[in-house]
Amino acid sequence: MKNLSKRTAQRLVRCYYLAREARALGVEFITSSKVALLLGVDETQIRKDMASVNLEGVPRKGYPVEEIINRLEEVFGLKKDRNAVLVGAGNLGRALLNYPGFLRYGVRIVGAFDKDPQKYGREVGGVWVYPVEELKEKAKTLEACLGIIAVPPREAQGVADILVEAGVEGIWNFSPALIRVPAHIALRNECLESGLVMLLHEVEVIKKSLAGS
DSSP: OOOOHHHHHEEEEEEHHHHHHHTTTTEEOOOOHHHHHTTOOOOOHHHHHHTTTTTOOOOTBEEEEEEEEEEHHHHHTSOOOEEEEOOOSHHHHHOOOOOGGGGGTTTTEEEEEEOOOGGGEEEEEEEEEEEGGHHHHHHHTOOOEEEEEOOOOOOOHHHHHHHHHTTTTTTEEOSSSSOOOOSSSSSEEEOHHHHHHHHHHHHHHHHHHHHOO
């Protein structure tokens, strides 16, 4: 199997969610036309996406839901257990620490770090909070392969550098800062502010389009 393009991977992630929802409803098969309709793409594209991960449909039935889930969990590495550390136990950080959904994908946050001494030695969502000065050492001790950044922009790059030195394999950045990491480190930027700006822009575009029609 070749490496998936970004757009193919994004569509397959959404297919994974649809398959999980279908399984919860007791549905055993889902057709490419149904998926295409829900995702707003061409049916041919869905068949190509499924073929790219060696998924084949059953004539007149569609794709087996359980097979979609198992195959995509394998492709996206969702069957592996991974430890993560979170840096920044503020409002956003606490929300992430209290979110139970990460375990569904094999991700367990095993330590949190902050520069505020009043937060040291406390548990948030069952996770112990340590001084940020201990990040490098503790991340290694806790065998963290993922780092989650939820600190102010001016601190984000420094935190990322420490996480890289600690040996993490991937960083999930919730800071608006544009951080840089070596090529062997996976990086995902999840800037809430940027997402909000894009949403507001799309609202304005749609309003103008409707006004001109």
